[in-house]
Amino acid sequence: MNLSQLNRVLLQTLLIPVVALMFVAAILSLQIENAERTVAQMRKADNNIATATLVSVLMVNEESGLRGYQITSNEIFLQPYDYSQVPLDNALHELRDGLTQQGSDPSAVDDFIMAHNVWRNSFAAPLIAATSAGQNTRDSGLNLRGKAQMEALSDRLNNIVETQKTQRTLIGDTWQRQVRETLEILIALALIIGLAIGFFARSRLHQVSAAFQATLASLRLNAQRTYESEQRLRTTLTSIGDGVIVCDIDGIIELLNLVAQQLTGWSQAEAVHKPLEEVFRIVHETTREPLETPFAMVKKQQRVINLSSHALLLRRDGSELNVDDSGAPIHDRSGRLVGVVMVFRDITEQLRSQAALLATEKLAVAGRLAATLAHEIHNPLDAVGNLLYLMKDGATPEESTQFLQLASQELDRVTQISRAMLGMYRESKTPVAVDVKDMLESVLLLLNRQMSQLQLEVRTDFASNASVTGYPVELRQVFINLLSNAADASTQGGIIAVRTKLRSAVRSGKTGGRQAGVEITISDNGVGISDAALPQVFQPFFTTKGEHGTGLGLWVSHGIIEKHSGTIEIESSTDEQNHGTRITVFLPRLDS
Amino acid sequence: MPQSRRLVLCVDDEAVGLQVRRMILERSGYSVLTAQDGPTGLKIFAENPVEAVVLDYSMPGMNGGQVAAQMRERKPQVPILLLSAYMAIPADLVGLVDISMTKGEGPPMLLQKLDSLFSN
Numbered sequence A: 001m002n003l004s005q006l007n008r009v010l011l012q013t014l015l016i017p018v019v020a021l022m023f024v025a026a027i028l029s030l031q032i033e034n035a036e037r038t039v040a041q042m043r044k045a046d047n048n049i050a051t052a053t054l055v056s057v058l059m060v061n062e063e064s065g066l067r068g069y070q071i072t073s074n075e076i077f078l079q080p081y082d083y084s085q086v087p088l089d090n091a092l093h094e095l096r097d098g099l100t101q102q103g104s105d106p107s108a109v110d111d112f113i114m115a116h117n118v119w120r121n122s123f124a125a126p127l128i129a130a131t132s133a134g135q136n137t138r139d140s141g142l143n144l145r146g147k148a149q150m151e152a153l154s155d156r157l158n159n160i161v162e163t164q165k166t167q168r169t170l171i172g173d174t175w176q177r178q179v180r181e182t183l184e185i186l187i188a189l190a191l192i193i194g195l196a197i198g199f200f201a202r203s204r205l206h207q208v209s210a211a212f213q214a215t216l217a218s219l220r221l222n223a224q225r226t227y228e229s230e231q232r233l234r235t236t237l238t239s240i241g242d243g244v245i246v247c248d249i250d251g252i253i254e255l256l257n258l259v260a261q262q263l264t265g266w267s268q269a270e271a272v273h274k275p276l277e278e279v280f281r282i283v284h285e286t287t288r289e290p291l292e293t294p295f296a297m298v299k300k301q302q303r304v305i306n307l308s309s310h311a312l313l314l315r316r317d318g319s320e321l322n323v324d325d326s327g328a329p330i331h332d333r334s335g336r337l338v339g340v341v342m343v344f345r346d347i348t349e350q351l352r353s354q355a356a357l358l359a360t361e362k363l364a365v366a367g368r369l370a371a372t373l374a375h376e377i378h379n380p381l382d383a384v385g386n387l388l389y390l391m392k393d394g395a396t397p398e399e400s401t402q403f404l405q406l407a408s409q410e411l412d413r414v415t416q417i418s419r420a421m422l423g424m425y426r427e428s429k430t431p432v433a434v435d436v437k438d439m440l441e442s443v444l445l446l447l448n449r450q451m452s453q454l455q456l457e458v459r460t461d462f463a464s465n466a467s468v469t470g471y472p473v474e475l476r477q478v479f480i481n482l483l484s485n486a487a488d489a490s491t492q493g494g495i496i497a498v499r500t501k502l503r504s505a506v507r508s509g510k511t512g513g514r515q516a517g518v519e520i521t522i523s524d525n526g527v528g529i530s531d532a533a534l535p536q537v538f539q540p541f542f543t544t545k546g547e548h549g550t551g552l553g554l555w556v557s558h559g560i561i562e563k564h565s566g567t568i569e570i571e572s573s574t575d576e577q578n579h580g581t582r583i584t585v586f587l588p589r590l591d592s
Numbered sequence B: 001m002p003q004s005r006r007l008v009l010c011v012d013d014e015a016v017g018l019q020v021r022r023m024i025l026e027r028s029g030y031s032v033l034t035a036q037d038g039p040t041g042l043k044i045f046a047e048n049p050v051e052a053v054v055l056d057y058s059m060p061g062m063n064g065g066q067v068a069a070q071m072r073e074r075k076p077q078v079p080i081l082l083l084s085a086y087m088a089i090p091a092d093l094v095g096l097v098d099i100s101m102t103k104g105e106g107p108p109m110l111l112q113k114l115d116s117l118f119s120n
Helices: A003-072 A075-102 A107-133 A140-239 A258-264 A294-301 A348-392 A397-422 A436-453 A472-489 A553-563 B015-027 B038-047 B064-074 B091-096 B107-119
Strands: A243-248 A253-256 A281-284 A311-314 A320-331 A337-346 A432-435 A457-461 A467-470 A495-503 A517-524 A567-573 A580-588 B007-011 B031-035 B052-056 B080-084 B099-102
Touching: A003 A075, A003 A107, A003 A140, A075 A107, A075 A140, A107 A140, A243 A258, A253 A258, A258 A337, A294 A320, A294 A337, A320 A348, A348 A397, A348 A436, A348 A472, A348 A553, A348 B015, A348 B107, A397 A436, A397 B015, A432 A436, A432 A472, A436 A457, A436 A472, A436 A495, A436 A517, A467 A472, A467 A517, A467 A580, A472 A495, A472 A517, A472 A553, A472 A580, A553 A567, B007 B015, B007 B038, B015 B031, B015 B052, B015 B107, B031 B038, B038 B052, B038 B064, B052 B064, B052 B107, B064 B080, B064 B091, B080 B107, B099 B107
Parallel strands: A457 A495, B007 B031, B007 B052, B052 B080, B080 B099
Antiparallel strands: A243 A253, A243 A337, A281 A311, A311 A320, A320 A337, A432 A467, A495 A517, A517 A580, A567 A580
């Protein structure tokens, strides 16, 4: 049941009793009107009775006045007679009107009036005249006739009164019946309407109650589901291995999971309702400048943010952790930002392992070069030793000069090799200008043995004045890797081409352009890399060399080139006609 | 000192090393033929009555092991001394050649070992 349905039901339950009451009131007023009419009738009957009684009294006055005058012949005694005449006539007219109004037959009154006039004219008037004339009025016949007439008049009047009384009684009965009927109708209506309203209200309330129960049940279910879902999320949050902090829109902390508590050193109770910056303090690992929190960036950009891993978390106890952090916005239904979730983890161990891997790979490169170096140093030293033996054994001055020249030539070779080797280890702390040509030549010298053993032809095409900004040791490591890979992939008699090209700066609106720098291309006509393997070559521990490779070379190289803000791209083909691999490295020359 | 000048073939890709070794052997009374790579060495080996071979292991293209194997096939009786700048020579080669030694052990050791090949 929705709200409009509920309103309709409420309106119905309110309106129906009102309508019923109005109906009852109409019936009641009808009944009252009837009763009033009856009462009016009753009043008329009462009036008629009263008028008839007045007529009777006036008639008595009239007769007693006449008798008094008859006896005394004194005119004073005739006064009641005289005074009764007009009121009597009036009363009789009134009575007649009363009967007419009542709807009764006025003929009885007319008859009475006529009989009264007969009495007055045939009896009273002659009697008064006789008395006045002093005549004898003691004629019993006359008096008897008069008496009889008067008695008849009395009878007539009594009849009228009786009729009116009977009428009144009848009207009274009618009134009583009407009152009883009204009561009965009232009771019946009250009963019927009461029951009807009762049943109606009950059915409607039943509906409302059912709807209410259903709503309540669904509310309860929703509450249960919400609780369960919250518990599930809470458990997920507390169980995951990453630190999670939830903030409201103002950056006030609402929740820290267990890992976040361990990493920051703040307990949930202490951290909650505190500003994020107080609990989650991060600085750049090298510059130690305070870093913008993921919260601030998410609030600004309104999207999921992943930050670089140069952040150092300052813990509550003063210790520090390398962390990797990200932030995601929380939106309400209308898409409004209501909070931010931050996820971060301790990557100190990860960085340590990475450093260990880098060191391992460096050692592996050294190991790979060791045999070559031993050979490259051993051969000239053997020659020098042999030359010294010859000189000691007795040589002509010409021979000695030649031997010394040869020995010095061989020692130069050793020096060159050892210098190239040292270049692999003496790292500068800050980026310096690196001559790409010099660097590649010294790397090729170290790899010369390996190349010549496989009878590989190395074709070089180096641009002069090609310099980049960077860390020479790391760059050497990259090119040792790339050239070793090219040699390993090549078959006997293969060709390895190493070219460098100066690239000038390019300005472009979209990508911000490209800086000036050097592009180094190393291509071989070796076996090539399969399409399946190609996407994985920059992954750690991926190798196509079986036990002979660490699987770290290209991964490390990629990392080093990225550190130099450069790019490294690889193209390869295993096609029978046109197999081989080309690696293009771009290194920028940073303006100092 | 050998009574007649014995013919020895030296194979090494190191030009200076080869030249100096030749001088030492010649001073010690050997006749010396030289080759700077495996295929040339094999050709000389086939065409001349070589009595012993001083062979470098690490060479571009054919390495000393491969050259020694082919020489053994042709003239198994000719002794071979394998030289190496490496600290260790692959185990299967040690059985193939008569003597192996590391460069840098000095000319007296070389001469002594070469001499021992003929006295056996």
